[in-house]
Structures are given as C-alpha cells and as structure tokens.
Amino acid sequence: MADPSSYRPKPGQIPDSPGVYKFRDEHRRVIYVGKAKNLRQRLANYFQDLAALHPRTRTMVTTAASVEWTVVSTEVEALQLEYSWIKEFDPRFNVKYRDDKSYPYLAVTLNEEFPRVQVMRGAKKKGVRYFGPYGHAWAIRETVDLMLRVFPVRTCSAGVFKNAARTGRPCLLGYIGKCSAPCVGRVTPEEHRELADDFCDFMAGRTGTYIRRLEKEMMAAAEEMEYERAARLRDDVEALKRAMEKSAVVLADATDADLIAVAEDELEAAVQIFHVRGGRVRGQRGWVTDKVENVDTSGLVEHALQQLYGEEAGDAVPKEVLVPALPEDPDAVSQWLAGRRGSQVSLRIPQRGDKKDLMATVQRNAQQALGLHKTKRASDLTTRSRALEEIAEALGLDTAPLRVECFDISHLQGDDVVASMVVFEDGLARKSEYRRFQIKGFEGQDDVRSMHEVIGRRFRRYLQDKERTGEWEETPAPTGPVPDTTSGPDTAPGPDTEPREDDGRPKRFAYPPQLVVVDGGQPQVAAAKRALDELGIDDIAVCGLAKRLEEVWLPDDDDPVVLPRSSEGLYLLQRVRDEAHRFAITYQRAKRAKHIRSSPLDAVAGLGETRKQALIKHFGSVKKLKQATIDEICEVPGIGRRTAESVAVALASAAPATPAVNTATGEIIEEDDGGSTT
Numbered sequence: 001m002a003d004p005s006s007y008r009p010k011p012g013q014i015p016d017s018p019g020v021y022k023f024r025d026e027h028r029r030v031i032y033v034g035k036a037k038n039l040r041q042r043l044a045n046y047f048q049d050l051a052a053l054h055p056r057t058r059t060m061v062t063t064a065a066s067v068e069w070t071v072v073s074t075e076v077e078a079l080q081l082e083y084s085w086i087k088e089f090d091p092r093f094n095v096k097y098r099d100d101k102s103y104p105y106l107a108v109t110l111n112e113e114f115p116r117v118q119v120m121r122g123a124k125k126k127g128v129r130y131f132g133p134y135g136h137a138w139a140i141r142e143t144v145d146l147m148l149r150v151f152p153v154r155t156c157s158a159g160v161f162k163n164a165a166r167t168g169r170p171c172l173l174g175y176i177g178k179c180s181a182p183c184v185g186r187v188t189p190e191e192h193r194e195l196a197d198d199f200c201d202f203m204a205g206r207t208g209t210y211i212r213r214l215e216k217e218m219m220a221a222a223e224e225m226e227y228e229r230a231a232r233l234r235d236d237v238e239a240l241k242r243a244m245e246k247s248a249v250v251l252a253d254a255t256d257a258d259l260i261a262v263a264e265d266e267l268e269a270a271v272q273i274f275h276v277r278g279g280r281v282r283g284q285r286g287w288v289t290d291k292v293e294n295v296d297t298s299g300l301v302e303h304a305l306q307q308l309y310g311e312e313a314g315d316a317v318p319k320e321v322l323v324p325a326l327p328e329d330p331d332a333v334s335q336w337l338a339g340r341r342g343s344q345v346s347l348r349i350p351q352r353g354d355k356k357d358l359m360a361t362v363q364r365n366a367q368q369a370l371g372l373h374k375t376k377r378a379s380d381l382t383t384r385s386r387a388l389e390e391i392a393e394a395l396g397l398d399t400a401p402l403r404v405e406c407f408d409i410s411h412l413q414g415d416d417v418v419a420s421m422v423v424f425e426d427g428l429a430r431k432s433e434y435r436r437f438q439i440k441g442f443e444g445q446d447d448v449r450s451m452h453e454v455i456g457r458r459f460r461r462y463l464q465d466k467e468r469t470g471e472w473e474e475t476p477a478p479t480g481p482v483p484d485t486t487s488g489p490d491t492a493p494g495p496d497t498e499p500r501e502d503d504g505r506p507k508r509f510a511y512p513p514q515l516v517v518v519d520g521g522q523p524q525v526a527a528a529k530r531a532l533d534e535l536g537i538d539d540i541a542v543c544g545l546a547k548r549l550e551e552v553w554l555p556d557d558d559d560p561v562v563l564p565r566s567s568e569g570l571y572l573l574q575r576v577r578d579e580a581h582r583f584a585i586t587y588q589r590a591k592r593a594k595h596i597r598s599s600p601l602d603a604v605a606g607l608g609e610t611r612k613q614a615l616i617k618h619f620g621s622v623k624k625l626k627q628a629t630i631d632e633i634c635e636v637p638g639i640g641r642r643t644a645e646s647v648a649v650a651l652a653s654a655a656p657a658t659p660a661v662n663t664a665t666g667e668i669i670e671e672d673d674g675g676s677t678t
Contacts, residue, residue, distance in 0.1 A: 022069070026065040153192070262300050262301060262366060271300065319344075
C-alpha cells in the first residue's frame, strides 16, 4: 500500500486548466482516468487526509504510485480524451458498463442489390439500416411476419437466393405471397429496392401517411368494384395496425429520443435505455456495473452517455436525450453529442407530461434489472467462491487462489512443439492475459522438459519486470540457462529484446499467480516445481491435473489428491485445464498450417514478403527462379548481388519437394506455382 504523499506533485506543478489525468500503480499500469475543468483543484481532492476520502477513493490512491496529466483546451476535448483512454487502458477503478453486443436488431441490408430483412447481432456494418435493439429475437420475427404481407422483401440467405435463381423456383414465401421473389425475376431490382425503402420508412415511424394511403387505395378499389383488391388492401392495413400495436405510442408523433434511467445502491448500478423513434418505443437495452469509483448519479449518467454514443454517429444519436440527472458539465456533453450527431442535441431532465411518465417506466425497469442482477450474481459468486475455497483446502493453501495460471504442451509427433498459458482470475477466464510459446530449447518430443522450459521462461520474465519496477535491489541468479525465445503476437519478447515502453497497458508477465496448474501428472508437476526452485520462487503453489482419472498431483507427494466428482473445485480445475489445452492445440495447428505453406525463400535472411513476391512475379515460379543465374536474379528491382547470391544458395540447398501425383491417372504433376510443401 503506497502513501499518496510519496507521489503527490509539488505545489505549482499542476496547471489550473482543463485536462485529463491518469493514476498508475507500481507496475505502471493505468488504474484510473478522470477529467477536470481545473486540474489543480480536482487533483488536490485526492491528496487530502485519507480518513476524509471515500473508501473507494482511498483504495485507489493507496494502490496508485504516480499521477500524470494532459492539458487540453476545452471541456469537450477533455471528455473525448477521457473516453479514448478508458477504452484503451481499461482502468480497474473506472466505472465500465458491460456493453452487451448480443442484443438483436432488425436489419435491412441496403448495401446489397436485393436488400434482405433479417435479425442481426454484434457490431454494426456499413450500408445496413438498423432498427432496435429488441429484447428478444422472436419479437422481431413476429413483427416482420406481419409486415411481409405488405412489404414482401427478401428474407432468405445468399445460398437459398442463389439456389432459387439457378433452379427458377422461388422458396415457400414466394409462393404464399410473403416474398416478391426477385430471385426468379418477378420484380426488378428497382421495384424490390422500393419495397425495402417503404419497409424502412414504416419502421422509422412514418406509419400514418402510409396507412392513410392504403386506405384511400382500398376505397378507390371498392368504388371501382375491384373487391378482391380492396379486400387484400384491407387485410394489409389490418396487418400493419397489428404490427404497430406491438410498439405502443408513448410520445407525440415524430418524437425521436433516448430515455436513460439509473438504479443504484452502494456497490452496483443498473442503467436502462429506451429508444423512442417516431413516438414509439423501438428498442430497449441495459447495463450493470460495479461502482468501483466514488461516483454519483450524474457521473453514472455521463459514463452511460460515453458508452452509448462513443462510437455512434449521425441518426444513431437522437435529437433529444432525457436523463434522471445532468452530468457535471452538461454543456460540454451536449456539444460532444452534437458533434457525434452532426446537429443540435437536447440533453435535459423531463419535468412534466408524457416524457416524465415514460421516464418513470424506464426507472422501474432499471430497478427490476438491478434486483434481478443481484439475485443472479449472488448465486454465481457463491459458486465461484466455493470452488476457490475447495481448491485452497485440498491443496493446503493459506488463501484462495484468486489468480490461477495453467500451462499445457502441444505437438504433432514431436514437431511444432508449442505451449500455452491461460489465466483465470476470481474463477473467470481473463483472455487478455493468455500467452503462447514456441519450444526452441531442444528438438523432439519431451513434455517434461518442455514444461520446465516454459515455466522457467514465464517466471524469469516476471522477475525481470519486478526488478525493472524497482521492487527489490537484487535478482537471484537462475541456475541453468533456459532459452527465452517466444513467438507470436501475444508472447513476451526474449531477453535480448528491449522491454516495451511503460505506457500503462497491462504487462505481459508482470503479475504472479497464487497457483500454477500444469496439464499432466507427477513428472510435469516436478518439472514445474524445479523451474520455480531454480529461480528462487517459493511463494507460488503448483499442482497438476491428470486426464486419466482427473487426479490432482502435488510436488513431492507420491499419492494424488482426489476431489469428489461433484466438487466445484474440481470442475473449475477442469475448465482451466481444458481451456489451456484448447488454446495450445489451436496455436499448434496454426503453426503446422503455416509450416505446410512454407517456401524455400523463407530461409533467406532479410528477404521480406515484398521482395519474395517480386521474385515470384518476375520469374513466374520457384522452379524457374531456381534455374536462373545470379545475374538474372539481380535484374529484379530491389534485389542486390549479395541477396541474389543468398537466394541462389538457399534454392540450391533446398530439398526437392515430393512430387504431386494425379490420383486418377497416376501421372506426376510438374510443380509450377510460387511455393512448395515440406
């Protein structure tokens, strides 16, 4: 626990202008991001008597080891920078709403020649018109089913569409009148797009005009004694009215607004959002968060606005946003929202009338969501806590292992040997901390030796990071050299590589676990324990989980620990082990596939992909390149004589590829492409 006075800036150092500030811990990881109109006044609040601080603020300032700030010119810039940093650094003491991407939307793919109506989830795509979000996918399908009678827009997948076009027969919806069947040419692309545009207009709230138009057509058909057409139009009007009933009118027609309500207690907060378009509730969504920082309702509203509109633009930001409490600087937030929308946005608290009544409904939904969340989470936390306590009791640990790391080795008959490291914190997977390794200290298959190497490399990096942060004066000398070569975009650099700049992002190996789990039995556990002993680490527990009987092995014990099959602790260990196995075998398969696609040119040092492609393009194939002279190779732009000599030597020493055989005729196929297999 740090003393805030040890890193408090000197008087006069902090400017009195707007800006954004970051608190970092002893590992240089950003733990809190905030903004202020006046940096000097705001930061002074953090360095008062600890007894006067809120418990969460006190925990944050005692966890931190330094503070820094960036000056901006306006409060709007501060708001934008704060949002960017929270997204980038993921600070542990900032309120972060879980952005639930699983909400379904009704989407119209206007970017296709024949637009399609469908249910979509996940990130929004360019050229697609979205309506929602909805609480359930079935609600979308019910609405679409009613509207297809009037707007028979295509709903089939690309495969079904192509098959119908090939056979000349539409699908069932085409026969029953719920699809205009553009696949077989019943309508032109222009006519089908007009149907899709009408569908979008109706969903956007322009309903009254369209229904009145249909009613006039119905009356005209009846006067002309076209009774069948009039009956069909009558049924169309009824279908549209039933679809409209599914989203009742709550505000005046043409009102576009989002209503945000917050329900909170001392520890958690729930946010509910109602999306009103054309006076009707078109969608609903909600988030729940832990109140890890000392924040009031205004702060929660501001964070919700950042989360909701931080990556939106245009009409996705409505003209009006109704909130239960205004942010600390409502003018700056309004300007930020207006910049996202491209026009003025009204941010206010409803005071009377229909909008206030609807806000009360949103508030009730928020209260119910918070109560439901607390009920579910209590059960979930209880299960995970029981699992960790069972593991601690079975392994004889002093405390529950809040951070568990599991290692697994994967290979194919001794080739492409790799290892994985997965991390579970508080019983949940932390995928951002997963790491993978290549085994390069030796050749061949030896799981025990591989495990020793990986454990040694992982914790040697931990000791290096610990020494770099100044937590101790001396580093114990490891016994026995262990190569520290890693590979892949998410592995740590080797010992000869400069450590990356301290930018506040989570370090690769900076945080030690309380428990190391290895996939295997006694030999693997002994190898892992030996690697830790060689590095002088004696405060990390080690165990292994053998697949055969799901036995838990401890170092220096001849008999395994057998947990009951119904044990939550065993179930958690199995999940950790299985996740490590999945991660390792995925990496091993990717390496094997890359190895199969390798070329003799890969062996030429300093020859990048651009010059490889230039060589292949110039000569046509590796076979023809192999027949070229050094002078001919030098004719390729960017290839000097020394590189040409290296290419010639590499191709001359490369083993000939196994000839391909046509299995139908038995003929040997001459290779004439740009690569070879090994």
